Each structure stands twice: as structure tokens, then as C-alpha cells.
Amino acid sequence: MILISYWDLVALSSLVILLGVVLWLNGFKRVPSLYWSTTRMAAQLLFMGVWLTYVFTSENFWLVLLVSVIMLGAAGYEITRRQQYRFTKWHAVLIGFMSISLTSLVLLVGVLTLTIQPDPWYQPQYAIPLLGMLLGNSMTAIGLGLDTMTRNAVQMRARIEAQLALGKTAKQSLDFIKQQSLHSAMIPVINMLVAAGIISLPGMMTGQILAGIAPIEAVKYQILIMLLIVASTGFGTLIALHLAGKQLFDHRQRLRLEGLIKAK
């Protein structure tokens, strides 16, 4: 495998700097946030690299668990950060955390113990990249689904209340919004499946091939990952929408939108 030097990366980063200048000349106001996010990305990944080297060599279960919990927490937080209307702080983080952990974590443990079966099963070289792939993808979908639900609940308040007044349950009254939310969460995932291998070469597979793995082996891993992503995205979204839907009503099934805060 051909190794890349740090200077190569520095040289490549001039591309982003150039892009920022051109964007700014074209009236794009968020250039600082582009630079900041790029710097943050590099710092986070470098930190992850150093940290993973340590975790990989130690093979300590508790350390793997700690890394996983930090990743889950960050994913849960990112989900809520992307909402236009958020639930009051703790509920929001809890919904994100619960939905993403229940699916990603269960699937991860399942696939490690039953399918891949490294020894020990929590071997960080497998567990952590897999978890990262699952979280990254389900995070986006769950965020989209929740955003659609809360935004529509605020905008279509009258339609929900009209159904409640007719004696429909909270669940029934929210059903039309839930359908739209599932739609907006799942369509990008379905599109990703369709594009895989024709339009896009998925990142993990590309990485493995660059690292010298036989393409067909890389493909098998990629298919496994895709299947896990679809399952964790779908189930995670269902759980998140269920939890969020409950938060929109009180114990007497009255619509309570005061629990939602509009993001600045």
C-alpha cells in the first residue's frame, strides 16, 4: 500500500481554501463555517486515528464500550442539532440517543457475534468502524424523519386538532404526518442502494480496495454494511418517530407543541 504523507494532505487542503474564496466571491456567506468544519473534520479524524491506535492495541472491552458510548452520544446530539423545531433539551437528546442506540448497537452486537465472529467478538478493529458506518447513515435518516415530523406538526396543527376533536386517537391524528416523515427518511436510503456499484463506489469498499484487499471480498463486506445500514436506518427512524410522536401529546391526548423550541 502507498502511504500518504501529512504534507500531501496540507497541499490538498489548499483546494478547500481556494473553493472558499470562490464561494465568497459568489456571495456565499458561510465561508468561515466551511473552513471551520473542514478543520474540525481533520482534527476529529486525526484524534480518532491516535485514539483508535491505542484502543486497537489494548483490546480492552471497557475501552471499546467507552468509545461506542461516546460515538452514540455524539450521534444522538447531532440528530437534535439538525432540527428546525427541537424538543426541550433532555427529551430531544434522549429520543436521538434511544433510537440510534437501540438499533445500531443491537445490530452491531448481532453481526459481530453471529456473522463476522472475530475473536474476541468486540475486537475494536471490527466493532468501531462498523458502528461508525451505521451511526453516520442512520443519524442522517433519523434526523430527516424527526425534522419532517416536528415541522409538519407545527405547520399542520389545525389538521391534527381537527382529528382529535372528531374523537380520533393521538396516534391516528398524527398518522398522515408519520407517513410523510417515514417517506423523507427512507427515500435517500433507497436511492443509495440503487446507486451503489453503478453511480457510487461506497467509501468503505473503496478504502479496502485501496488497501489491497481483493475486490470481491471488499464487495461482500460492503453488502453486509449496506444491509445493516438499511435495517438500522429503518428501525431507528420508526423508534424515533414513535418516541417523538408521544412527546407531542400529553396524558389526555391533547396536542402540546409548547414542548418544541424553534432553532435560531
Place this chain on the structure above:
Amino acid sequence: MTNPTSLFKTKSIYASGMGNPISLRLSAGQIGMISGESGSGKSQFLKALADLIEHQGETFVLDNQAWLDQRKILPAHWRKKVMYFSAETAWWLDKISAHFNEPLSDETLSAIGLERRLFEQNPDQLSSGEKQRFALLRGLAYQPTVLLLDEITANLDPKTEQQVEQLIQDYVQQHQACALWISHDPQQQTRLASSALHWQFSATAEGDA
């Protein structure tokens, strides 16, 4: 408690936006009128009776000779019995007809001046007056015992307004139901109110019962 003719009773209902807590009683066949300046909490009062908003106080409705307590039955069940009809209607499906479990008969439609073809249209294509009347039929299909009517004739011309009044009066008589009706029209109030059942809301003064 044992008044045999009462059908619906409330004790000290209070929701935010209202001046004072309100207690009242209605018997079968009665229509009570509510008037008052905007912002005096009239709609809040009716929504509280339907348990659509947080409130204090007690509300009961007679069902098969037993009093049902609002706090003790499922909200969905209560709201089918004590139904709120809002001034602004809302529709969540693509066709008016999709909001009904059963098709409407021609006489039902013509009784309040609605044309059959409107029934299959998208709610966005109808005027607010037409939608108000369809929303009324949509709710009455569940045969509620108590009708809480929040300015439901606000967008109607005088002729259809009287047709709607007639429909409500007939419904209340035939189903041994009762109604509370918010209206700003003094003539409508005198036309409809059963034996001086009339509450005047104001932002500061108390509502009598």
C-alpha cells in the same frame, strides 16, 4: 346532581384566557348561546369542555342514564360524545369524501345548500363556507351528544346560515342532544337560545351560570 333532565353539566371550568371559572347545565334539546368580545376565552372554554386543552374543573355528560366523567374516560371516546366544531375547518386528506366513513345522502347535502359534486373535490377548491358546512356534517356523522359550535356560521350568507341553524335544531331535537353555540350575531342569539340560556363572556367580568 340528580336533576333528571340535565344532559350535560360543568363545574368551575377554567382554562387560560378565560375571565372566571364557569359552571353550567344543559338539558336534552337545549341550545345555549355564548357571546362576548374576542379574547375573552370563549373558544378556550369550548375546547376545555372537549378536553382539547389543559384546564381545571369537572365536566359530565349523561350516557345511558349514567354520568360520564371527562377525567375518567378515554379522551377519544369523550370527544366523540362532546364534540368541538372550530371556526376554521381543517382537512387532512385529498378529497372531502375521504373524511367521511359513509357517503352523504342527497337530502342531507341539499338541506344546507351543498352540491353533490363538491363532495368529491379537494378541500382547497371549496370556499370556507362550503368547508364549514361539510365539517359540520363530518362531525355529526359520529352522533355526538353535546355540540360545541365555535362561530360555525361565520362565513355563510343569511340563507345558508338559517339552513344550518335549522339543521342543528333538528339534530338536537331528534337525537336528544344539546349544543353550546358561540355567536357574535345578536339576531342569531335570540333566534336560537332556549329559554334564556345565554352567557356573556368578557375579558374581565365574570360569567354567570
